[in-house]
Amino acid sequence: MMHSLRIPVDASQIVSLASGDQVLITGRLYTARDAAHQRLIDLIDSNKPLPVDLAGQFLYYTGPTPPRPGMAIGSAGPTTSSRMDRYTPKLIAESGLRGIIGKGNRETAVIEALKRHGCVYFAATGGAGALLGKHITEARVVCYEDLGPEAIYELNVVDFPAVVAIDVRGRNIYVDGPGEWGGRKQEK
Amino acid sequence: MKTVAFNRIVDAVRDLCVRAACDLPADVLDGLNNAFAAERSPQGRAALSHCIDNAAIAATERMPICQDTGTAVFFVTVGSECRISGGLLGDAINEGCRQGYRRGFLRPSIVGDPLFDRKNTDDNTPAVIHYDLVHGDSLTITLLSKGGGSENMSALRMLKPADGKEGVVAFVVETVAKAGGNPCPPVIVGVGIGGTADTASLLAKRALLRNVGSHHHDARFRELEEEILRHVNTTGNGPQGLGGLVTALAVHIETFPCHIASLPVAVNLNCHAARQATVEL
Numbered sequence: 226m227m228h229s230l231r232i233p234v235d236a237s238q239i240v241s242l243a244s245g246d247q248v249l250i251t252g253r254l255y256t257a258r259d260a261a262h263q264r265l266i267d268l269i270d271s272n273k274p275l276p277v278d279l280a281g282q283f284l285y286y287t288g289p290t291p292p293r294p295g296m297a298i299g300s301a302g303p304t305t306s307s308r309m310d311r312y313t314p315k316l317i318a319e320s321g322l323r324g325i326i327g328k329g330n331r332e333t334a335v336i337e338a339l340k341r342h343g344c345v346y347f348a349a350t351g352g353a354g355a356l357l358g359k360h361i362t363e364a365r366v367v368c369y370e371d372l373g374p375e376a377i378y379e380l381n382v383v384d385f386p387a388v389v390a391i392d393v394r395g396r397n398i399y400v401d402g403p404g405e406w407g408g409r410k411q412e413k
Numbered sequence: 414m415k416t417v418a419f420n421r422i423v424d425a426v427r428d429l430c431v432r433a434a435c436d437l438p439a440d441v442l443d444g445l446n447n448a449f450a451a452e453r454s455p456q457g458r459a460a461l462s463h464c465i466d467n468a469a470i471a472a473t474e475r476m477p478i479c480q481d482t483g484t485a486v487f488f489v490t491v492g493s494e495c496r497i498s499g500g501l502l503g504d505a506i507n508e509g510c511r512q513g514y515r516r517g518f519l520r521p522s523i524v525g526d527p528l529f530d531r532k533n534t535d536d537n538t539p540a541v542i543h544y545d546l547v548h549g550d551s552l553t554i555t556l557l558s559k560g561g562g563s564e565n566m567s568a569l570r571m572l573k574p575a576d577g578k579e580g581v582v583a584f585v586v587e588t589v590a591k592a593g594g595n596p597c598p599p600v601i602v603g604v605g606i607g608g609t610a611d612t613a614s615l616l617a618k619r620a621l622l623r624n625v626g627s628h629h630h631d632a633r634f635r636e637l638e639e640e641i642l643r644h645v646n647t648t649g650n651g652p653q654g655l656g657g658l659v660t661a662l663a664v665h666i667e668t669f670p671c672h673i674a675s676l677p678v679a680v681n682l683n684c685h686a687a688r689q690a691t692v693e694l
Binding site for chain 1: 451453454456457459460463464466467470471474475476477478479480481482518519520521522531533535560561562565593594595597643646647648649650651653654655656657658659684685686
């Protein structure tokens with residue numbers, strides 16, 4: 226099934242998304258990788274406010290290439306999500322995130338947090354950064370500029386293609402997909 | 414004796430960095446097209462079509478194929494009749510890398526200290542450089558732009574000689590299966606067998622330089638490549654690990670003699686955005 230999502234996405238539409246569904250995402254979202262996550266978690270642990278309000282927002286795990294002159298951004302595909310696993314349950318619980326975009330499977334604790342707080346994990350195609358960069362029309366650094374490509378950016382995305390990887394019921398395409406296709410051979 | 418000027422190497426490496434980042438090699442693109450023809454899972458087909466379209470966009474718009482423009486891993490072959498004037502070869506390669514990543518709008522992805530500071534060097538240096546000394550006056554430089562997602566799924570196991578072929582197959586298939594979607598499948602599986610722990614790891618990396626669809630010259634290893642590929646492609650991981658029939662485009666094995674007590678096996682995976690470029694000077 227194909228959904229068009231406009232951020233902010235309301236709770237009923239989040240619940241309607243099922244693992245395996247294709248989506249096109251439009252709206253503003255934030256980027257963060259490992260180093261930015263560490264800083265966000267340090268703020269949460271010391272009871273300080275986050276530099277961006279993530280309530281109801283989407284987070285995209287990417288570290289883009291620098292834009293060529295006249296372009297919004299360079300190549301900007303997803304990075305491996307599992308590196309963020311140790312931060313994600315707390316970040317979801319404390320920030321009210323509604324969606325996360327990355328690639329690859331997540332730990333059980335992340336899946337439990339997604340279910341408990343009504344957040345969806347999407348997978349974008351890794352290694353397709355040029356194509357995905359074309360769906361990003363604006364980019365600006367919000368904070369942590371010193372981290373270079375690991376800074377937090379605000380992006381405007383239009384019809385950004387992704388697949389629902391783990392839905393709010395905890396159904397997980399990284400388990401169900403290989404389960405369905407495992408043991409089958411290619412036809413010659 | 415041939416003389417190659419320092420600055421000529423700098424310029425060549427600078428161009429090589431951009432070429433590797435933006436132009437997917439034809440054999441890899443052929444592999445992706447064959448994968449698309451063989452794949453039946455809807456999510457797998459969607460991902461593969463993204464990968465194929467992405468290669469065209471990258472080539473025509475000079476955008477990097479992937480935002481992770483990688484660790485710059487150089488394989489350099491230097492003839493005994495070739496000398497470099499004006500500086501050290503390694504310095505020229507690093508200067509070319511610095512200029513290529515900065516001027517080519519590639520992402521600097523290297524931190525200077527791996528554990529404590531982890532501060533970005535901002536120009537993707539230092540490069541990783543492997544040298545081979547050969548007869549003649551040639552100077553050939555190959556750049557493998559190696560992404561972190563696939564490199565993080567590398568594995569080394571010191572098998573017992575008695576583990577034999579079955580042990581090798583089981584270890585390689587287990588490594589690819591466990592990696593799931595992290596290394597951006599369909600992957601190219603580099604396998605190094607023999608030598609010492611360090612040799613096996615380098616062999617596995619070197620195996621990634623071979624053309625997709627090429628085979629080991631020894632029929633026994635060729636059959637082993639084909640056997641591992643069949644097993645890997647029945648794990649069901651599929652493109653991006655979302656489920657499907659094509660988990661790997663190829664398995665490449667490289668070998669070296671080893672100690673009577675040892676059977677080292679290393680696995681180095683490359684993502685479907687398997688980027689490399691070569692220049693001869």
